[in-house]
Ligand code: HEM
């Protein structure tokens with residue numbers, strides 16, 4: 001069982017230390033808040049929230065970082081290193097796990113960008129392995145349809161409502177042309193002016209401008225419910241985004257969140273806690289890494 005006050009005795013300054021590093025990082029670059037939030041998601045969906053995504057490749061470990069959904073895409077690892085150093089210094093020894101750092105940094109990022117807060121449950125321990133194949137299978141691709149998206153969340157014990165509300169994380173951050181090219185050129189459920197404007201940034205030919213970034217919603221540096229309004233006006237950036245408002249079972253919830261940002265904020269915190277509870281290592285399982293990129297000797 002994870003608990004919110006897990007570090008209260010062992011390191012009373014842990015949470016405030018994490019918060020100040022996250023705030024400084026977001027102040028320097030607002031997108032970093034989005035990148036840190038996504039790291040927690042990509043950690044939890046592969047072998048649970050155990051810091052597995054943070055491990056670098058070695059002779060014996062093939063990293064999740066190099067798996068398709070993360071390669072040239074997941075970012076924020078240097079900020080996690082910075083947090084880890086600061087927090088270990090504040091505690092006097094490594095007592096805070098890298099998995100917990102990701103969970104707290106995700107919350108602090110959302111708050112720093114104007115979103116809701118919630119009590120992060122803590123006490124996760126760090127994995128001694130990575131699972132790149134798991135990253136390839138479990139992390140949903142932007143080409144998925146609604147049924148497949150629902151399935152990928154169900155596999156993690158998350159329901160349709162968790163899916164729609166957590167996907168509101170796309171209220172912040174950016175995607176590369178490779179992720180949205182198919183949607184702007186091939187799909188018809190997209191506002192034509194919106195699609196045309198993106199074609200300047202993202203050329204049709206594969207290999208040209210693949211890394212060019214576009215914002216996931218039109219207020220991408222602020223955490224808000226704008227994302228859902230964008231979907232209603234057919235301005236979802238990814239194919240998978242627009243699947244949530246495309247005549248299916250999730251249309252109603254998208255509408256509700258578009259005009260009720262209080263409900264969105266409340267539900268987001270609850271579903272983040274639920275996601276953060278996916279298969280944690282606890283007790284004697286795993287370890288507390290001294291360096292988030294490496295297993296202990
Ligand atoms: C449900 C299925 C999901 C799919 C198919 C999906 C897909 C994607 C894709 C393709 C990108 C762009 C990556 C790139 O081009 O480098 C992205 C970015 C992002 N995703 Fe998701 N995502 C999903 C769910 C989530 C969830 C549940 C969260 C968090 C709770 C999340 C948070 C983010 C954030 C914050 C970014 C922007 C990152 C940045 O700017 O560095 N996504 N997602």
Ligand SMILES: [Ca+2]
Nearest residue numbers: 043046048052
């Ligand atoms: Ca993991």
